[in-house]
Amino acid sequence: ANRRSLAMIFTLYIYDRRGKCLYYKEWNRPMNTLADDPDEEKKLMFGMVYSLKELTSKISPSEGDQGLHIMKTDSYTLHHFESVTGMTFLLNTDAGTPDMYYNLQHIYNDIYVESTIRNPLYRHKPGEMIDSPLFEKKLEEYIQTFS
Numbered sequence: 001a002n003r004r005s006l007a008m009i010f011t012l013y014i015y016d017r018r019g020k021c022l023y024y025k026e027w028n029r030p031m032n033t034l035a036d037d038p039d040e041e042k043k044l045m046f047g048m049v050y051s052l053k054e055l056t057s058k059i060s061p062s063e064g065d066q067g068l069h070i071m072k073t074d075s076y077t078l079h080h081f082e083s084v085t086g087m088t089f090l091l092n093t094d095a096g097t098p099d100m101y102y103n104l105q106h107i108y109n110d111i112y113v114e115s116t117i118r119n120p121l122y123r124h125k126p127g128e129m130i131d132s133p134l135f136e137k138k139l140e141e142y143i144q145t146f147s
Contacts, residue, residue, distance in 0.1 A: 010092040017086025019046045023130040111138045
């Protein structure tokens, strides 16, 4: 894969409603201080987003607010999408990347659901990592469009 074309996309995490990481993919990651403990990183990431979601719902000025979409720092942007079934999709990109909420929604609806849930040749067992070659292929093709 051409690393340069994927410079804006760092990592993707997919969690079930209980916070179990079902999928992790790294494209371009300049620094990884948790490389020795990837499970700890996945737990920290989910915990941070869970806490931020709780906070945003409590301080929101309106009842029907959509909640957390993005979190920005000087060096990266964390994009968040949660499906109606409680699946959480987190995409970590460079700081200059605009809101990718609808891109994550597309990954959920048109890639994840189509290649795992509706795929008669694939059976995903709850709580297990997503291991679908079709999902991998479609996700990779979609990520390549951001070059």
